[in-house]
Amino acid sequence: MSDTVAARTTAPVSAWDELVTAALLGTERRTLPVDLPEPVGRLARARAERASALLDAAAGYAAYRHAGARPGSAPEPPPAPRQELDLAPGPAQRLLATLLSGPDTALVEEWLRACTARGLGVGPGLWAALATASASAVGPDRALVGAALGQRGRAFLATNPRWRPVAGTEPRSGVPARERPPQESRSAELTEEALVLVRVSRSLGRHRMVVDADRRRLRRAVEGADLDAWQRHTGLAPGPFLDLVAADAGQRAGDVVGALADATVAQRHAAWASALVRAGHVRPDLVGLVPVDAWGGIARDWVAGPDADRAALLLTAVPAPWGDDVADTALRHLASGRTSPAASRRLAPVLARRSPLTVRRAVGRLADQERAGSGVRGLADAEQVLAVRADIERTFDTPEETP
Amino acid sequence: MTGTGEAWPRERVLGLAPDPASARAAEGLAAPSRWSHTGRHGDALWGSCAGSGSRPYQVLVDLSGPAWSCSCPSRKQPCKHALGLLLLAGDGRIAGAPALPPAAEAWLAARAERAGHAAPPAARASEALADPAAAAARAARRAERVRLGLEELDVWLCDQVRGGLAALQRAGYAPVDQMAARMVDAQAPGVAGLLRALPARFVGEGWPARTLEHLAMLRLLVAAHRRLDQLPADLAETVRSRVGYPVSRESVLARPAVRDSWAVLGYVDVQDLRLTTRRVWLRGQATGRWALLLSFAAGGAVLDGSVMPGVTLDADVHLYPGAGQLRGLLGTEDARTGTVGDVEGESVTRAAAAFGELVVADPWAERLPVVLRGAPIPPERDGGRWRFRDVDGAAVPLLAGVEAWQLLARSMGDPVEVMGEWTRDGFLPLGFLPHPLDPVFSPQVLTG
Structure with a gap:
């Protein structure tokens, strides 16, 4: 017999529990307990009929229990850290x-x-x-x-x-857990070095500088870097990037880069485009290797092309440092009127979400065109997003109201 | 409501929302970028709101009603656009205008005309009392119908205990609903409501005990009603109230008033099948007394949002008759401020004792408003119940199913003052003090 069952069978059964059991089974099958405490017992004895007696006793007992209930207790919770912000x-x-x-x-x-x-x-x-x-x-x-x-x-x-x-108490899926370096200054140094090397890596396709020594240096730097700063500056999760610079994944990236070396500009864009998108997602491991000068062309081809969903995907998924270039290019095409109304409807809100100030103004101009009857619709959403962005800045600069 | 032309505080506006989704949508619309041609004049607000349609929606609000009109197709009343306009006005982002626009003028004129045709309630009441003998005869007929209905209920209650609660649970809603309908016919709507609440007791750990207690309380009500003439006056009023005898608004307002600065500390909306009930809790700063304002809305009607947490009213409150009765009506209101003062929270032990005193006065009492000082404790295992622990270590379980993450975020182990309802089944927290309706927080979130 388990301890739990033993405890249950030896625990005293209260008169209330016996009343409940009698009610559950029915007074036709179960008699009332005889040792009910006073004055509940008196209430029960006042009725000859069992069901009435049980209900009267239960009413008295319920009032008695609630009127005299004593609260339980709980241990003190552990102290929480103070808020530093x-x-x-x-x-x-x-x-x-x-x-x-x-x-x-x-x-x-x-x-x-x-x-x-x-x-x-x-x-x-x-x-x-x-x-x-x-x-x-x-x-x-x-x-x-x-x-x-x-x-x-x-x-x-x-x-x-x-x-x-x-x-942060458990690592995010796909990102290996890592110890932070003990010394802040060393971490900052390595972060800076890693960022420089990322900029170098962005040029790999253009200059064919896939050098093993650089790869090792980059890996070392990223591993020692301040991961928050790394992610903030590059928009890249460090885990996948480390996978990329490791031998196997790096080789595949190198293949892409190498295949582009002798291609025409348009072919390069097409190759990058097909390599970037897999199963409806932009591959983050390749984003960092697209040459800087290729983004504008890719965006132009995509935005002007027939597949607005793919273009929207590019605009949505590409991290900030490259995304702004893409957004600029895409917007110029959108404003030129060469995109279809359907593509404009799809892309304008996406653009508004990620574009810098100059782009916001341009989207505003597009909204004016819409109101003027240019046939480009869907920009009300874009305007709404822009208004919210403006609100973010405004509300942070609004002083706290006094009650 | 008087036409002061003052903008409404945020919590009062959101209190009008027919559901949480409308409240959220309205907050999204409370940005000037969504509006054009806005203005206010006296109690009237107006504006055009860009929506999904090709033309902006024309929105009009009369603060004195309150009443609203919107050209949007929504069936909700008020719609998110009317709420958004009220929020915008509350933020001071609608400029005054020297005159009403023609559309607003026509709408207000039509409203005024309709109001002129409706007879005032007081006049209708006095007509009803024109023949006291007939009224007394009606009351006697009603009392007899109630008596017969309750005798029938007594037989039914004993049958359930005779056959066993397990059989009652297996039978489910149908027999209970049938008996509730019979109580409606017997003009005992309070008893019908108690019966309809019974099936909710059929689930969860300890359901037989909860069910038995519910049946026993009904039986006690039947027994008390038989001896109505012999009971102390206060208790007799309580029994009449629980059974569902009507109490006219006029008779309550004729009772002596409790004059105080009433801090509005919490509210909760409870949705039944067809009816939504709003409970708003007030606490007198001088007397320390509690009062409950109830409002009801059926079929998509709007709940009363005129008194919501976060304000203090210098006002008369007239309490309904009955022992342990906390329900009241608001009488003369002289002033209203947009804050509530500090309220000292009490210990769990003291609150338990206060609930015990309430049960002694009113054995059918279901809840007691309390302000507790302490910290929430999350359950130790999945599916367990939260607890609220005071500084002395005494703890009360929260109502089953309530997750108090918002409360925990505020506290993190430090004592906080929480207004809530102490019930037979646990504590239901409703809001933090002194900000019972923090702008980024609401009881619905807390208890949802």
């Missing part, structure tokens, strides 16, 4: 609440970047919503979320098993 202004936090209720992860990330750039944090009222969003596969970047929550917020995330990956 000042909180973002109220209007900004209300905007984040609105953004979190919508589908646009990119705008949430933009809000988080604006927040962390100012050294501010998110108030606890939004921690749960942010954690839930970030725990999903398409949610905002977890590193950004962790930074905006501060150490107290990250401790909060660790209390919920579903949110622990966001808190």
Whole structure:
């Protein structure tokens, strides 16, 4: 016999439990307990009929139990770290609440970047919503979320098993766990070196400089780098990039680069395009190897081409340093009127989400054209996104209201 | 409601939302970029909102009603556009205009005309009382119908216990609904409501005990109703209230008022099959007394959003008759401020004792408003219940199914003041103090 069962069988059964058992089985099958405490027993004895007696006794017992209930106890919870961040202004936090209720992860990330750039944090009222969003596969970047929550917020995330990956207590899928270097200065040095080498790697296709020594140096640098800074500057997850510079994956990337060496410009773009997109996704491991001067051509070909969905994918998935070039080029084509109305409808909102200020103004001009009856529709969404982006900046600069 | 022309605070606007989705959508619309041709004049607000249609929606709001009109196709009342316009006005982003635009003028004139045709409620009430003898005869007929209905219920209750709760659970909703319908016929709507709540007790750990307790309380109500004339006056009123005898608004407002600065500390909306009930809790700062404002909405109607947490009212509250009765009506209101003062939270032990006192006064009492000081404790295993622990270590379980992540984020082990409802089945937290409706927070989120 297990301990649990033994405990159950030897535990005293209260009169209330006996009443419940009698009611559960029915008074036709079960008699009432005889040793009911007073005054409940008196209530039961006042009725000859068993069912009435049971109900009267139960009513008395229930009132007795609730009137005299004593609370249980709980151990003291462990202390949580203090919050080291000042909180973002109220209007900004209300905007984040609105953004979190919508589908646009990119705008949430933009809000988080604006927040962390100012050294501010998110108030606890939004921690749960942010954690839930970030725990999903398409949610905002977890590193950004962790930074905006501060150490107290990250401790909060660790209390919920579903949110622990966001808190950084478990490695994100596909990214190997790594120890941070003990010395901050060495980390910064290696980060800088890694960033320089990334810029070199972006030129690999153009100059055919796939040199093993550089690869080893890059790997060393990335492994020792501050991973947050690395990701912020390159938009690349370090894990896949390390896979790329390792022998096998690097060789495949090298094949792509080598095949492009003697091709015409248009062929290069086509080759990069087919290599970049696999199964409806842009391959992050190849993004870093596309030559700088190739992005504009790829964007032009894609945006002007018949497959607007593919172009939208490119605009959405390419990380920021290259994405801005792509967005600039794409917008020029969109504004030239050479794209189909369907493609414009598909691409304008995507462009608005990721474009820098100059592009925003241009999208605004496109919206004017739409209102003037140019036939290009769907830009209302783009305008809405731009308005939200402007709101992000405005709300962070709005002082806190006094009650 | 008087036509002050003042913008409404955010929580009051969101309190009008027919559902959480509308509230969220309205917040997304509360940006000037979505609006054109906005203006306000007196109690009227107007604006054009860009939507998914080819033409902007024309939105009009009359704050004195409140009432609204929108050209959008939504069936929700108010729609997200009307709420968005109210939020925009609340943020001070709608400029005053010297005159009403023609569309607003025509709409307000039509409203005024309709209002002129409707007889005031007081006039209707006085007509009803024109023949006191007939009214007394009607009351006597009703009392007899209730008596017969409750005797029938008593037989039914005993039958269930005789046959066993297991059989009742297996039978499910149908027999309970049938008996509830019989109670409606017997003009005992309160008892019908209690019966309809019974099947919710048939699930989860400990369901036989909860079911037996519910049946026993119904039986106690039947027994108390038989002796209505012999009960103390307060308790008799409580029994009448639980059975569902009507109490006119006029008679409640004629009762002595409790004058105080009433801080509105929490609210919760409870959705039944066809009816949504809103409970708004007020606490008198001088008297320390609690009052409950109830409002109901059926068939998509709008709940009363005129009193929502985060404000303090210098006002009269008239309490309904009955022992342990907390329900009241708002009488004369002299001033309203947009804050609530500090409220000192009490210990779990003291709150448990206060609930015990309430049960002694009103054995059918289901909930007691309390402000607790302490911290939430997450369950130790999946599917376990949260607890709320005070600084002395005493703890109360939260209602089954309530996940208090928002509460935990605020506290993280540090004591916080939480307003909520202490019930027979656990504590239901409704809001933090002194900001019961933090702009980025709501009880729905907390309890959802």
